[in-house]
Amino acid sequence: ILNVEQSPQSLHVQEGDSTNFTCSFPSSNFYALHWYRWETAKSPEALFVMTLNGDEKKKGRISATLNTKEGYSYLYIKGSQPEDSATYLCAFFYTDKLIFGTGTRLQVFP
């Protein structure tokens, strides 16, 4: 069974704090890793698609790194804001489909 693990399961931070979470995935047969943000009552929104070992992607205050040899990706949020509160999902591409982790639920308090 293919396992995509995310940690921590949930996180509570103060506004202005920087934070990061981890996605672990199988290191063999890597093709792509996706990150999504899912706010309550909205559709999941794509953040990054990462394909190369050592990839670093950035979108505003959010960035992600990828290590395909050891099978992990980190998502960083610099200076968290209340609007960053959401569930952050990673998904591993495998045989034409995305296998999602259970997500990290981030709550940013003002």
Added chain:
Amino acid sequence: GAGVSQSPSNKVTEKGKDVELRCDPISGHTALYWYRQSLGQGLEFLIYFQGNSAPDKSGLPSDRFSAERTGGSVSTLTIQRTQQEDSAVYLCASSLTRPATDTQYFGPGTRLTVL
């Protein structure tokens, strides 16, 4: 442009009834996926359509679940003889071509409650 739309947004049904969930993908997207999220679980893959190819049904949890995609566009997910464990949010997504590196765009989901 218009995003992925789904209907209905909420559906409450009685155990044993059939339900149909609809997805309108982004125009021009050849790939379409169905997922569901049950309470406390991650997003679970159900079925994948790519162009005119036979769909990948490997994620359908039982033969009560079926889906079709007409004219390479709109898709309908049908659940027959619904059970309480079918209660979940059902999400549809589409992407331009292959799922590996193309972003998947999600609809707002249908929340299904089976009483």
